[in-house]
Amino acid sequence: QRLVRMHEIGSLHAIPMRNARSGKVALSVPARRIIADDGAVIERRRLLRPLKSANWTLEALSESHWEEIGVTAFTSAWRVEEEEAAKSPVTERVHLATGLLLPVWKRLPGDHVRVTRLVAEDGQSIIGREVLDIDLAAIAETFGLSGVTGPAPDQIGELVIASGKPLGLASHDALTVKRSLVGGEQRLELTGFSPDRLDWYKNKGCFTEIIRYRTRLFVPVSRASSVLPALAA
Structure with a gap:
């Protein structure tokens, strides 16, 4: 239902697709263009899956096993994948900067701004700004924190x-x-x-x-x- 609210499935904007090899489905939506080193503009599409998403160039997508399918078949297959995914929870580590953030907001990396709210099993709620693994060492240096090293x-x-x-x-x-x-x-x-x-x-x-x-x-x-x-x- 959330996918239906966000995208007009079946339009040129949101194209239902299925991988002929794996049988998995994805919704193809426009992605931001990128510029190659030689200045050429490369068009891309973003394939939305129940648990993840990835950007594909049009050339790579045309040479892949992904192909368009009908909305009914897509919706049915998507629900099956969602139900299967619910049986196997995914564990993910998320770093959050919490507390009084407004005074230091501009000192945090500005290219990934996402505020996340986490709710623990005991009902405790934590809200903060996400910090990427790649930024941990730089943030630690900015705020004078010790014991934080860069990625291996x-x-x-x-x-x-x-x-x-x-x-x-x-x-x-x-x-x-x-x-x-x-x-x-x-x-x-x-x-x-x-x-x-x-x-x-x-x-x-x-x-x-x-x-x-x-x-x-x-x-x-x-x-x-x-x-x-x-x-x-």
């Missing part, structure tokens, strides 16, 4: 891909791990590396690509959890 090297890749925020990585060089859109796909790029050490980086699992006459260094997204710790060792 094996977590950096996933956090950068998910948030789009660059993170530093202590290695032989002062590296920065950032998300870059190259050829329509999101990559993990390393900047700050010494060109003289390219062979060393490649031996650790990185790869290079010459783009616009410039050598750029990347970490395979699927292996970031093992490659980045190797660079930091």
Whole structure:
């Protein structure tokens, strides 16, 4: 019912879809466009699922197993997935900044502003502003808190891909791990590396690509959890 209230299912705005391979359904709605490194505008759609959502480029979506289905079939399959999901609760860790926030509101990261209210089983209610894992160390430094460290090297890749925020990585060089859109796909790029050490980086699992006459260094997204710790060792 909530999905029906939010979207006009079956219109060009909200297209019911089903994955021909998995049988799972999703509602395709417009997503924010992104700009590639070469300046090209890339159109995207957001696939809403009962428990998660993800953005797809139109090109990737057209080459996938997702296909349009009727509203009736979509609604029925969506309800089945919801019922199955309810049988297996999902555990998620959420960091909240609570208390008197107004005086320090502007000192919190401004690119993720979401206020969340949590209710415990005993009825106790907590309301606060969400803090992303990637921002914990910076916030601790801002407010002079001790005992809070940044993400471990094996977590950096996933956090950068998910948030789009660059993170530093202590290695032989002062590296920065950032998300870059190259050829329509999101990559993990390393900047700050010494060109003289390219062979060393490649031996650790990185790869290079010459783009616009410039050598750029990347970490395979699927292996970031093992490659980045190797660079930091």
